Every structure is written in structure tokens, then in C-alpha cells.
Amino acid sequence: MNVIPAEQRTLRADARRNRERILASGRDLFARLGPEAQMDEIAAHAGVGIGTVYRHFPTKEALLTEMVRVRFQEFSEIALSVDDVDPREALETIMRRSAEAVEGDAGFQLAMMGSNELEWEGVEQQKAALAEVVGRVISRAVAAGAVREGFTFEDFAMVMCGVTATMYYKPGSADWRRYLELMLHGVCAP
Amino acid sequence: MNVIPAEQRTLRADARRNRERILASGRDLFARLGPEAQMDEIAAHAGVGIGTVYRHFPTKEALLTEMVRVRFQEFSEIALSVDDVDPREALETIMRRSAEAVEGDAGFQLAMMGSNELEWEGVEQQKAALAEVVGRVISRAVAAGAVREGFTFEDFAMVMCGVTATMYYKPGSADWRRYLELMLHGVCAP
DNA sequence: TCATAACCGGAATCTTAGCTCCGGATGCTG
DNA sequence: CAGCATCCGGAGCTAAGATTCCGGTTATGA
Numbered sequence: 001m002n003v004i005p006a007e008q009r010t011l012r013a014d015a016r017r018n019r020e021r022i023l024a025s026g027r028d029l030f031a032r033l034g035p036e037a038q039m040d041e042i043a044a045h046a047g048v049g050i051g052t053v054y055r056h057f058p059t060k061e062a063l064l065t066e067m068v069r070v071r072f073q074e075f076s077e078i079a080l081s082v083d084d085v086d087p088r089e090a091l092e093t094i095m096r097r098s099a100e101a102v103e104g105d106a107g108f109q110l111a112m113m114g115s116n117e118l119e120w121e122g123v124e125q126q127k128a129a130l131a132e133v134v135g136r137v138i139s140r141a142v143a144a145g146a147v148r149e150g151f152t153f154e155d156f157a158m159v160m161c162g163v164t165a166t167m168y169y170k171p172g173s174a175d176w177r178r179y180l181e182l183m184l185h186g187v188c189a190p
Numbered sequence: 191m192n193v194i195p196a197e198q199r200t201l202r203a204d205a206r207r208n209r210e211r212i213l214a215s216g217r218d219l220f221a222r223l224g225p226e227a228q229m230d231e232i233a234a235h236a237g238v239g240i241g242t243v244y245r246h247f248p249t250k251e252a253l254l255t256e257m258v259r260v261r262f263q264e265f266s267e268i269a270l271s272v273d274d275v276d277p278r279e280a281l282e283t284i285m286r287r288s289a290e291a292v293e294g295d296a297g298f299q300l301a302m303m304g305s306n307e308l309e310w311e312g313v314e315q316q317k318a319a320l321a322e323v324v325g326r327v328i329s330r331a332v333a334a335g336a337v338r339e340g341f342t343f344e345d346f347a348m349v350m351c352g353v354t355a356t357m358y359y360k361p362g363s364a365d366w367r368r369y370l371e372l373m374l375h376g377v378c379a380p
Numbered sequence: 381t382c383a384t385a386a387c388c389g390g391a392a393t394c395t396t397a398g399c400t401c402c403g404g405a406t407g408c409t410g
Numbered sequence: 411c412a413g414c415a416t417c418c419g420g421a422g423c424t425a426a427g428a429t430t431c432c433g434g435t436t437a438t439g440a
Contacts, residue, residue: 202436202437202438203437203438204436204437205437228426228427228428229427229428229429230427230428240428240429241429241430241431241432244428244429244430248429249428249429250427250428250429
């Protein structure tokens, strides 16, 4: 009985195909419904049986985690891509583009807000990496006097949490943009 | 078979007592755990049987709704109490005191964020009343040039949503205060 | 004090969703 | 193309939590 759905051992062609389909289906439904998305639906939408889903991902949480991890990576990449431009602008870009990246992905929105509804274990690492990169940008911005004294990564997280909450609880609306502007105005130095 | 737990028909003494207990217990547990709070617990904590809970409130939602409604009322009262002071200060007070009123009440926090997780039907009315009162204060503030041009009740709601989200997802932390300051700074006119 | 309508408690029921299991199908290797 | 390890499907198991049901209890008014 082999339980390891690991990447290392070469999967049989059909298995690999199914794995991809499940991931895609999961991404889609999870984004649309958040954690409410049910395993049956994900399986059906992927065109496979439930058993197949569970062979590739031992629990629902594992599936969600896998997808959230990828998202966080995108996040870090955004932050990295502006690591060397004008700090004020960099911060703005990070916030704006991050928000856009999250738009329409209810599942990730919850993860973003730090929802303890799920364990998300394994995502912590990604988060730390993000904190690292963004933290650097923030320090630079503060040092340059571009944002309020004492602004921290924690604050950044709260702001994004607020923006995300707005998206999550008002799906389809673009109101979060106005909100973000408000925040950016609040963040910048007097 | 009489199903109506109405206020009009005089309840038997013990019935009224139980109803109060259930409400109190619900308030407590709902505040602590949010909608996760289970009917068994609420019954037990109130010292009555589950059946009794269901006799007074036909569904869990009905119980939650009842309590959320009361909370919203408090909210409106806060807003009313500052309806005539300096608009800038009034708005600040509303935000600050509202936030404080919500602190520690996870259930209401969700309702506040506009969570569609529950139907909250019957609360809409309270919400409208709140919008009315707060809207007036906002108009005055805008007219007086105390806050940014174009600031609306919608924006106010988003800000509170953000503050609330911070509380909800970081229970016990007082970080939301710093966040609120940030917001107030962002809201005020340049 | 009695009769009785109004209540009460909580075991049992119903429902939903995650997860397991195993007979059968299928890609790979020689 | 045979043999087999790997993989697949989806009925059914299980847990959790909301809600119902009904035999027993209690307040109330005469």
C-alpha cells in the first residue's frame, strides 16, 4: 500500500493528468466559493472520482494548502519585482498589485486575512518569506520618510486584511479600490 | 400546539425566566465563539434543555439574529448621541466607540462585516436605521470640509469592516487601534 | 386543592460533508 | 501481448451538529 503521492516518484501518465485536473478544478472552485467548496464538487468538476482526489491529497486541507502556497509565492514575487525602485512607489505597487492578485479568489482571501478556520500548515513558511521581502521595502520607505514613522509589516498586513475583507464580504464590487486609496493616504507621511 | 413565542401573550413565569437565560447565555457564547457556538452549549450554559431553546427560538439563526439586532441598536444609539457635536469629532467618536463596542464580540463582528454566512434577515432594518444616522453625520463632516470629498457611508462601512476584520482575525490583540488611527488619518481631508 | 394548559428535558432523528474501501480498469515493461 | 503494479470510481461509513418529538412536570386560576 503506497500512500505517497510524492512528486519524485514518476507518476503514471493518467495519474499526473488527473492530479493537474484536480488542482485546476480546486483552484477554480476554491476561488469561487472559498473553503465552502466541497470535495465532491471539486472531484466532479475535475471529471474524476472522489477517491482519486483523496489519493492525491490526503485531506481537504492538504489540497487547500497546496493552492494557497502557490498564491503566496506569486505575492512574494510581486514584492521582489519592486525591491529596488523608489520605496514609496514600491510599497504602493505591492499593495495595489497584491490586492489585484487576490481579487476574485475567496479562498486565498481567507488565508490572507489569517483566518484560523483552517490550519494552513506549511504556508507559514511562505508567509515568513513574504514578511522578509515586504519588510525590507517598508523599512526603506520609513527611512526615506515616505510613510508614517513606525509603520510596520504588521500594519501592512492589517491594511491588506482590511482590503481583503472588503473584497470577501462584497464580492464583485470594486469598492475595495476606493478603500485602498484611503489607506494609502492614511499610510503616507504627513 | 402553540408555536408562537411572542412577546404579546403573557408567558408563564418560568418560561420568561428561561427565555432571558437563553438570551444571556447565547450572548455570552456567541460573543466568545461566534456562530461556531453550538445550540447544546448554549442550552447547557443557560441551564435548560435543548428543547426549551428551540421552543423560544425556532432556529439557531433566529437566536443569533435577535442578538445581533440588539447590538445594532446600541450602535445607532452611539451615533445618535453625537449627532449634534462638531462633525469631525462626531465621526471619530462614532468610529472609535463603535469599534470598542464590537471588541470581543465575535458574532457581531461577523455580522458587522456583512458576512453572508447567515441570513440575518430582520437585521436589515436596523442597518438601514444606522445608515441613516451615520450618513447624516458624514454629510455634515464632508460639508464642513472635515473629511475627504466624496467620503460616503459605504466607505465608513468598509473602514469598520476592516477594523472589525482585524479584531476578528487577531482576537485579543489591540492592533486594531493603530489601524483605526491610520484610517482616521486617511479619511481626514488633505 | 384540582384540573389543565403551558412548559420542560434530552434521547432520538435527520442531514451534511469529509473520508475509506475495494473490486475493476489501465498504463507500463519485457 | 501478457503480467502486474498502479490507479480509478463512487457507494457507503462516520462524525458532528441542528432540529424534532413526546412522556413527564409545573404554574395558574377557579
